[in-house]
Amino acid sequence: xxxxxxxxxxxxxxxxxxxxxxxxxxxxxxxxxxxxxxxxxxxxxxxxxxxxxxxxxxxxxxxxxxxxxxxxxxxxxxxxxxxxxxxxxxxxxxxxxxxxxxxxxxxxxxxxxxxxxxxxxxxxxxxxxxxxxxxxxxxxxxxxxxxxxxxxxxxxxxxxxxxxxxxxxxxxxxxxxxxxxxxxxxxxxxxxxxxxxxxxxxxxxxxxxxxxxxxxxxxxxxxxxxxxxxxxxxxxxxxxxxxxxxxxxxxxxxxxxxxxxxxxxxxxxxxxxxxxxxxxxxxxxxxxxxxxxxxxxxxxxxxxxxxxxxxxxxxxxxxxx
Amino acid sequence: xxxxxxxxxxxxxxxxxxxxxxxxxxxxxxxxxxxxxxxxxxxxxxxxxxxxxxxxxxxxxxxxxxxxxxxxxxxxxxxxxxxxxxxxxxxxxxxxxxxxxxxxxxxxxxxxxxxxxxxxxxxxxxxxxxxxxxxxxxxxxxxxxxxxxxxxxxxxxxxxxxxxxxxxxxxxxxxxxxxxxxxxxxxxxxxxxxxxxxxxxxxxxxxxxxxxxxxxxxxxxxxxxxxxxxxxxxxxxxxxxxxxxxxxxxxxxxx
Numbered sequence: 001x002x003x004x005x006x007x008x009x010x011x012x013x014x015x016x017x018x019x020x021x022x023x024x025x026x027x028x029x030x031x032x033x034x035x036x037x038x039x040x041x042x043x044x045x046x047x048x049x050x051x052x053x054x055x056x057x058x059x060x061x062x063x064x065x066x067x068x069x070x071x072x073x074x075x076x077x078x079x080x081x082x083x084x085x086x087x088x089x090x091x092x093x094x095x096x097x098x099x100x101x102x103x104x105x106x107x108x109x110x111x112x113x114x115x116x117x118x119x120x121x122x123x124x125x126x127x128x129x130x131x132x133x134x135x136x137x138x139x140x141x142x143x144x145x146x147x148x149x150x151x152x153x154x155x156x157x158x159x160x161x162x163x164x165x166x167x168x169x170x171x172x173x174x175x176x177x178x179x180x181x182x183x184x185x186x187x188x189x190x191x192x193x194x195x196x197x198x199x200x201x202x203x204x205x206x207x208x209x210x211x212x213x214x215x216x217x218x219x220x221x222x223x224x225x226x227x228x229x230x231x232x233x234x235x236x237x238x239x240x241x242x243x244x245x246x247x248x249x250x251x252x253x254x255x256x257x258x259x260x261x262x263x264x265x266x267x268x269x270x271x272x273x274x275x276x277x278x279x280x281x282x283x284x285x286x287x288x289x290x291x292x293x294x295x296x297x298x299x300x301x302x303x304x305x306x307x308x309x310x311x312x313x314x315x316x317x318x319x320x321x
Numbered sequence: 322x323x324x325x326x327x328x329x330x331x332x333x334x335x336x337x338x339x340x341x342x343x344x345x346x347x348x349x350x351x352x353x354x355x356x357x358x359x360x361x362x363x364x365x366x367x368x369x370x371x372x373x374x375x376x377x378x379x380x381x382x383x384x385x386x387x388x389x390x391x392x393x394x395x396x397x398x399x400x401x402x403x404x405x406x407x408x409x410x411x412x413x414x415x416x417x418x419x420x421x422x423x424x425x426x427x428x429x430x431x432x433x434x435x436x437x438x439x440x441x442x443x444x445x446x447x448x449x450x451x452x453x454x455x456x457x458x459x460x461x462x463x464x465x466x467x468x469x470x471x472x473x474x475x476x477x478x479x480x481x482x483x484x485x486x487x488x489x490x491x492x493x494x495x496x497x498x499x500x501x502x503x504x505x506x507x508x509x510x511x512x513x514x515x516x517x518x519x520x521x522x523x524x525x526x527x528x529x530x531x532x533x534x535x536x537x538x539x540x541x542x543x544x545x546x547x548x549x550x551x552x553x554x555x556x557x558x559x560x561x562x563x564x565x566x567x568x569x570x571x572x573x574x575x576x
Contacts, residue, residue, distance in 0.1 A: 203425070205412065206486070207437035207486070208413035208489055209441055
């Protein structure tokens with residue numbers, strides 16, 4: 001049996017190395033080395049630089065941008081008020097959406113088929129209807145249900161409110177955003193829960209935890225760590241989706257800018273103001289997300305590994321016991 | 322012995338789909354005894370252990386812990402299935418150590434040990450931590466208290482898992498192939514901890530492939546094959562003079 005094409009073998013057979021047949025062995029040591037050239041890297045770079053220069057010229061020289069106006073309105077009280085509203089909407093809708101999402105995810109994984117189907121229906125509906133449609137719908141809820149009543153189902157009423165006073169444009173916006181978010185969050189959290197190994201649940205049960213304790217103390221903390229990156233993404237898109245509320249005349253960042261330019265007709269500069277603030281906020285959120293992710297990685301994986309400097313910050317005075 | 326056995330398994334059967342994993346398995350373990358279960362892979366040893374603490378629900382038969390059926394409650398003449406929290410209370414009496422440790426990766430070593438006492442028994446953190454440190458000292462890992470499980474070797478993780486189980490002060494400890502996932506050189510440390518436990522009088526059921534451990538430590542050895550108990554008795558008899566051909570052929574291959 002021969003091993004053809006196996007160069008390492010058979011030097012004792014005489015001239016198994018092809019190079020050896022052609023001439024004497026040539027050592028590479030000390031020879032001049034020529035690195036591989038990348039001409040297209042330079043060509044592509046040149047095109048990009050040109051495009052950037054053109055864009056910069058547009059930003060700097062186009063008079064319609066009116067940077068002085070942008071600066072004038074960047075810290076305008078109305079704009080800052082809109083900024084706060086945008087943040088409020090983002091945080092409230094996100095918190096509410098995540099809370100509902102956790103419940104939906106747990107229902108989706110329940111052994112009870114009714115829970116599973118209700119969760120599925122919710123997801124199907126709120127993922128299918130655009131948030132903008134929902135907002136307008138919630139805002140006009142009073143047309144469908146003029147009075148909200150609290151009482152025994154099919155029995156006496158204990159309290160009632162006028163729907164129009166309960167569902168303001170602000171709460172309609174929150175509802176539309178939060179319910180949409182709940183459907184997306186539910187799917188992410190479900191995936192996160194399913195990614196936690198089954199052995200974790202068993203280990204917790206064996207310690208004597210109840211089903212609820214297992215979920216709260218062992219499964220959800222691990223599932224949420226898995227889910228942080230996609231949730232962070234969702235938070236950033238939520239921030240941008242809040243601009244939809246301008247349709248309901250809620251004075252968020254975009255609508256505040258719109259109100260100003262409808263008075264002074266400086267449309268482009270005010271849109272720039274809004275753009276700048278949206279970019280500032282998304283940048284901050286991205287940084288926060290990176291920080292959280294890094295922190296979790298440290299506490300979960302790298303901490304306790306010798307030589308990792310960062311571990312010191314998270315290991316206060318322990319381990320010398 | 323006339324007293325009630327700490328653990329009684331009575332005619333337990335279990336099938337996964339059409340595959341019958343356990344067939345009428347019965348055994349008794351008295352307080353302070355160590356029972357080792359040996360047998361080839363797929364003989365139903367692990368499933369038996371998981372039926373004891375009801376991680377698997379037996380299809381037939383009953384498991385009794387301290388005379389009470391596991392997973393059920395007497396009400397008059399009827400057996401009522403336990404709620405999740407009642408079963409949890411019963412499980413606290415039984416610790417379990419898994420082949421793959423299953424430590425909580427998001428908690429430090431010491432918090433893995435205190436988790437049960439604090440969350441389940443409502444012990445205050447300070448006391449729980451003191452007790453945890455005692456247990457970690459016992460398994461030789463006090464210096465790792467602040468580390469996360471991932472930074473520990475398999476043998477160290479398994480010893481933490483043992484400490485985590487002991488923290489609940491169980492009456493019975495179940496070991497499901499505790500050394501099978503370990504590098505050979507780390508097996509000894511874990512077995513030493515288990516030997517200490519046995520010496521301290523802990524009642525233990527150990528599913529294992531470590532025949533030397535079974536011979537030294539067990540009061541009783543059960544050989545299982547095909548979901549049945551083929552042979553049971555003191556280690557001297559099982560290892561020295563097995564009655565069944567199947568036991569002999571198994572032992573001749575592993576010893």
